[in-house]
Amino acid sequence: MTLQLADYEISKVPLYAHFFKTLTIGFMISFLSSCTEVKKREPAIYLIPEEYVGSLYIVFNAPNGKPPKYEGNSRVYHIPPSGVLVTQMDANEGWSESSEIKYFSVSKSGKRTPMYESSENTPKTERTVYVGGLGHSGPIYGCTVINKNFTVGTDAEQRNTKKLLTIFEAIKVKNIDKKLFEGMC
Template sequence: MTLQLVEYEINKVPLYAHFFKTLIIGFMITFLSSCTEVQKSEPTIYLIPEGYIGSLYIVFNAPNGEPPKYEGDSRVYDIPPSGVLVTQMDANEGWSESSEIKYFSVSQSGKRAPISTVSEDTPDNTRAIYSGGLGEAGPIFGCTVINKKFTIGTKSQRTDLHKLLTIFEAIKVKNIDKKLFEGMC
C-alpha cells in the first residue's frame, strides 16, 4: 500500500505546473492567431449607369481590362452600360465598414445620386442594390475568372428572372469583347 502511495505522490503534478502549462498554451494561441489577421479592404465607390436594372458584374485581374481608378484612397468601379466591368484590379478582398462602400447612379451628364443597399426596411418600390459576394466562373473564353455580382432595381426587378443574367449570359448578350479576357489564364 505504501508503494502505491509513493507512486501516486511522484506522478501527482503540482497545481502551479498546470497553471503555467495553460498560460504557455494561451500565449501560443494568441501569437499564432495574430499571424492570421484578416486584411482590411480599400474603400470603394461603385458608379452605376442611371436607370440600369438587373445583374451587374465586375471581372477582376484581366490584363486587358480597364486600368485601376481611384478617388482619394477609394477604388472606383465605373460600371459600363453593358453592366459588365472587366478590370485590371484585383478583387479587393478583406473586411470593410459599410460606410466605406458607396453606390451611385450616374446620369449621362455625370451627376451622381446615392443608391441605397437592400435592407429589411427597403420599400419594395425603391431602386436599391443587392450586393453579392466574390465568386469564380468559367470557363469564360477558356479561363476561370474571379467576379463580383450585384443586382439593382426595385424588389420585383431584382427578382425578375428575365433581367437577371448569369455572367455567361451577360457576356454573350451584352457582346463583351473577347480581347478583354486575353492573358487571364
C-alpha cells in the same frame, strides 16, 4: 523545520503549474489568431448607370481590362452601360466597414445620387443594390475568371428573370469584347 519545507514545496508547485498553464494558453491564442488574420480591403465606390436595371458583373485581373481608378483611397468601379466591367484590378478581398462601400446612380451628365444596399427595411419601390458574392466563373473564352455580381433595381425589378443574366449570358447578350479577356489564363 521539515514540516515548514514540505509546506513550502507544496505551495510552490501550483504557482509554477499556473504560470506554465497561463503561458501555454497565451501561446495558443497568439498562434491561432495569427493563422486567422483577415486582410482589410480597400474602400470602394461603385458608379452605376442611372437607368440600369438587372445583373451587374465586375471581372477582375484582366490585363486588357480598364486600368485601376481611385478617388482618394477608394477604388472606383465605373460600371459601363452593358453592366459588365472588365478591370485590371484584383478582387479586393477581405473585410471592410459598411461606411467604406458607396454606391451611386450616375446620370448621363455625371450627377451622382447615392444608392443603398437592399435590406429588410428597404421600401419595395426603392431602387437598391443587392450585393452578390465574389466567385469564379468559367470557362469564359477558355479561362476561369474571378468576378463579383450585383443586381440593381426595385424589389420587383430584381426578381424579373428577364433582367437577371448569368455572367455568360451578360457577356454574350451585351457583346462584351473578347479581347478584354485575352491573357487571363
